[in-house]
Amino acid sequence: MNSFAPRRHALLLGAALALGLGAAQAQTAAWPTKPVRIVVPFAAGGTTDIVARAIAPDLGKAFGQQFVVDNRGGAGGNIGAELVAKSPGDGYTLLMGTVGTHGINRALYAKLPYDPIKDFVPITLVAAVPNVMEMNAEKAKALGIHNVQDFIRYAKANPGKLNMASSGNGTSIHLAGELFKTMTGTYMLHMPYRGSAPALLDMVGGNMDVMFDNLPSSMAHIKAGKLKALAVTSARRSDALPDVPTVEEAGGPELKGFEASSWFGLLAPAGTPPEIVQRIQQEVAKALATPAVKERLVAQGAIPGGNTPAEFTALIDSEHRKWAQVVKASGAKVD
Secondary structure, three states, X not given: OOOOHHHHHHHHHHHHHHHHHHHXXXXXXXXXXXXXXXXXXXXXXXXXHHHHHHHHHHHHHHHOOOEEEEEOOOHHHHHHHHHHHOOOOOOOEEEEEEHHHXXXXXXXXXXXXXXXXXOEXXXXXXXXXXEEEEEEHHHHHHHOOOOHHHHHHHHHHOOOOOEEEEOOOOOHHHHHHHHHHHHHOOOOEEEEOOOHHHXXXXXXXXXXXXXXXXXXXXXXXXXXXXXXXXXXXXXXXXXXXXXXXXXXXXXXXXXXXXXXXXXXXXXXXXXXXXXXXXXXXXHHHHHHHOHHHHHXXXXXXXXXXXXXXXXHHHHHHHHHHHXXXXXXXXXXXXX
């Protein structure tokens, strides 16, 4: 028996492992060598899409490769999130996650096709935005609804006659409306869409009555007078709409404590090298600090982010706890 065989085998194994590790490190250092895809789990034109497209060009310039926005809407963001969850952790597929995909859906859906915690690595919060309670302007005028109190009175006197659009089951837009219904004892028929953009088309067209949309995707329609902003859903007024009160301010005692804001952040599939995650976070933070990107987001009513992966992870955890309570209180469920 050759006594050197075990030693030779160990040396060869060690060399192979070293070569493999070296190749992996080299691959990580060279990243990206091809375009990177940012999956937006909602239709084009909504706030998630607006936020992704705000940073994609700057990331492309920073890394020398295109960052391509890929809209995969449906199922409250679950279709796009599942696609990313099942993608390789090589840095070439990212998700523009939302409070829906990573804060609400775990409590809302009986079964998810992905695990929001185990299947993803948080990179950074990109933006936070208030939602805005809005109506089709012509319909609001015809019904004599000028503010939140008018809305509550009409809704209570006419249960089920108002329909409520959302960007999908389980989104913050949907849950903000459910929270409003629960706190005021009103009822509107919920009509989910595959994103804010198609829902807004029907809002502007007069086919839908009310929506608790993310402010950036509705801002142009509000400024054009096609939609009437009754209130913002954040704890304080938005700098982008300083004359519009908060729901709590406008709604009276029964809406005391009402707050339902949204956020959007980049996540990568589990297993993505920490070096790549860190590089993306740093470049997103730089992009969000540039006057052009910052002003573009602020003008839309968004608050730029750029926090660390650890801080974003903590935010996701706290948001899940908060929205789980809202889901439970509202009784909202999606099979």
